[in-house]
Structures are given as C-alpha cells and as structure tokens.
Amino acid sequence: MPSIKRKKGDIGEEVAFSYLEKHGYKILERNYSTKFGEIDIIAKKGKTVVFVEVKTRRDALESDLYPERNVDWRKQGKLIRTAEYYLIKNKYPDETSWQIDVIGVELDTEARKANLRHLKNAIAVG
Numbered sequence: 001m002p003s004i005k006r007k008k009g010d011i012g013e014e015v016a017f018s019y020l021e022k023h024g025y026k027i028l029e030r031n032y033s034t035k036f037g038e039i040d041i042i043a044k045k046g047k048t049v050v051f052v053e054v055k056t057r058r059d060a061l062e063s064d065l066y067p068e069r070n071v072d073w074r075k076q077g078k079l080i081r082t083a084e085y086y087l088i089k090n091k092y093p094d095e096t097s098w099q100i101d102v103i104g105v106e107l108d109t110e111a112r113k114a115n116l117r118h119l120k121n122a123i124a125v126g
Helices: 004-022 073-089
Strands: 026-033 038-045 048-058 098-108 113-123
Touching: 004 026, 004 038, 004 048, 004 098, 004 113, 026 073, 038 073, 048 073, 073 098, 073 113
Parallel strands: 048 098
Antiparallel strands: 026 038, 038 048, 098 113
C-alpha cells in the first residue's frame, strides 16, 4: 500500500501531466528512472525536450509554501545527469535543445482543487 507521501506525489504528478498536455506538451515518458536518479515527466514542446520535476504540497499542513523550493543542489545534479543519460541513451543529436522545468503543485484537499506553478528552464544546464 502506497504511503501518504507517495499518494500525494502521484496526485501532484497527475495534475502536472494534465496541465502539460493542455498546454501542448507531448508526453514521452513518466517516472523515468536510472542509476543517476528519476525524472517525473519527460515531454517535448516544439523541438525542445523538457524534463519536469514535480513537487507537491498538501494543504497548509506542510510548512513550505513553495514545494518547488525543495529541489536543492543535490537534486539538481541528479536531474541533470539523468536528463543527459536519457538524451544519450535515446540517441538525440548533441545540438538537441533541452531544459529542466520544475512544477510546484499545492493541493487543497478540502476544496478538491490544485494550484500549480510552472517554472520553465528552472535549472541551468550546460
């Protein structure tokens, strides 16, 4: 049985997935995992490959108002290495345009709503 934290994360990822699809992103992978780390969503917008980290907060029970702040330098390094591995493994040309975005999702379980912030190109790569 999944933990409460995992369930919260799954809901946040579903919210982010729906948002990305509505905004013209083509979803390539979900929960892509390697020895370097995991990426929640890999998508394509135009010619750019977009690696998306989703961070979720539930109600006012959690102290950090902005869940996306939880992507620290260690997590950023893992995301970069995992993204680079994905591009190499899938034989993307070196000149492929790519970026790492972070989506923060705040769940209001009482009102059954979600607020979302999409930080595009949130992590400097290259």
